[in-house]
Amino acid sequence: MPMIMIEESIAAGAVNANLVAGSAFEFARARQVVSLGVVQSATGMFATIQAGGDVIAEEFSLPILTTYPIIPDNMYFTDIMEAGDRLVIRVRNPTGGALIARAAVQTSPI
Numbered sequence: 001m002p003m004i005m006i007e008e009s010i011a012a013g014a015v016n017a018n019l020v021a022g023s024a025f026e027f028a029r030a031r032q033v034v035s036l037g038v039v040q041s042a043t044g045m046f047a048t049i050q051a052g053g054d055v056i057a058e059e060f061s062l063p064i065l066t067t068y069p070i071i072p073d074n075m076y077f078t079d080i081m082e083a084g085d086r087l088v089i090r091v092r093n094p095t096g097g098a099l100i101a102r103a104a105v106q107t108s109p110i
Contacts, residue, residue: 006102006104030083031081034080040062041101042099
């Protein structure tokens, strides 16, 4: 199963508009199932996840984990993406210090 693992530092008060921007996983090349997990290094960040026109998760507080999301335990989100759909993982850090967001994304053509 194709996979990408992302680790980004999000500055205090900043927003990363899309953790997967520029990745081969940003746009679906064919109809596929996408499964993903997103975690943070410490409490305080929020994320919103969209795939094409689907809102997979409205802004929520990320689970805390000091490693990448554990597969399958932390892969909380699954959706079907159509060819051309864009995957967006938006992360917001309203805290007074930088935090690390980590994501694991798996795709499987169907």
